[in-house]
Amino acid sequence: MLASESVFYESEGSYYSLAPAGQFLLSDHKYSLRDAVLMLTNETLWRPVGDVIESVQGNPAFENLYGMSFYQYWQENVREDHDFQSGMSSLSKIENYFIIKHYKFPENKTVTDIAGGLGGLLLEVLKENPTLKGQLFDRQHVLERTKLVELGDDSRWKLIPGDLFGDYPESDIYLIKYIIHDWDSNSVVKIFKNFRKAMKKDSKILIIEPVIFKKNIPDVAKYMDILCMSAFPESGERTEEEFIELLDQADLKINKVIKTETYNSILEVVIK
């Protein structure tokens, strides 16, 4: 099957080799998707999908199967070879390239990635913009494995352990990627209010997610929608109109919508 999708190449005698798309499976590829594929094919992502109908009816599939929340499970199940954090970091690597290509960061400012995982996006932002400083905000156990050390200049970044539902540090630009779709609408409004409280009058938030724009045609964002709805209670991808309504409850508004050539869009958000 994968040979018919150009991932492998089948030759006479049932010999298989890597086709061009398969090169991304190599662990030393610049944009290696090895850990992303291991994460996406892990049972914690596919088993709950079978019960997505339960989730939609208000009976969270992941909690029913594993007896705890998705993030709690992955905090207690760190593996040697791969885990959720390394999978997210791998999935994000190629996407980060397009985010940086499509957003012009200002000079001499501070950029904070809220729930930024291992810090792969912030690392690329700091590499491409030498006058910027960075702050990576996530759980302590995640920050301990940060990739920011690869920058080679630890005077340009700091780690801030914290809670999405606690206080955020002050910053000029905030990044929040692949987070909002994990949460129900009440929690999202709490997150937006936390931003509003921490923001200066000209701070900006970049919400980076697969926003749903298209109706009645195939859209990869809808696959991610199903994965989210299965893994997190009352979650899922949102339309631009849904974002506008939730942001409004925190005195925030969309300033710009930027497409990135991937299924992720950048919503640039400012104070109303």
Ligand SMILES: C[S@@+](CC[C@H](N)C(=O)[O-])C[C@H]1O[C@@H](n2cnc3c(N)ncnc32)[C@H](O)[C@@H]1O
């Ligand atoms: C889907 S990952 C996204 C990581 C990164 N932004 C990316 O795009 O690759 C979600 C992140 O949210 C963090 N997270 C989940 N719940 C959190 C909480 N209550 N407080 C702080 N971080 C949290 C996780 O540790 C994880 O790094």
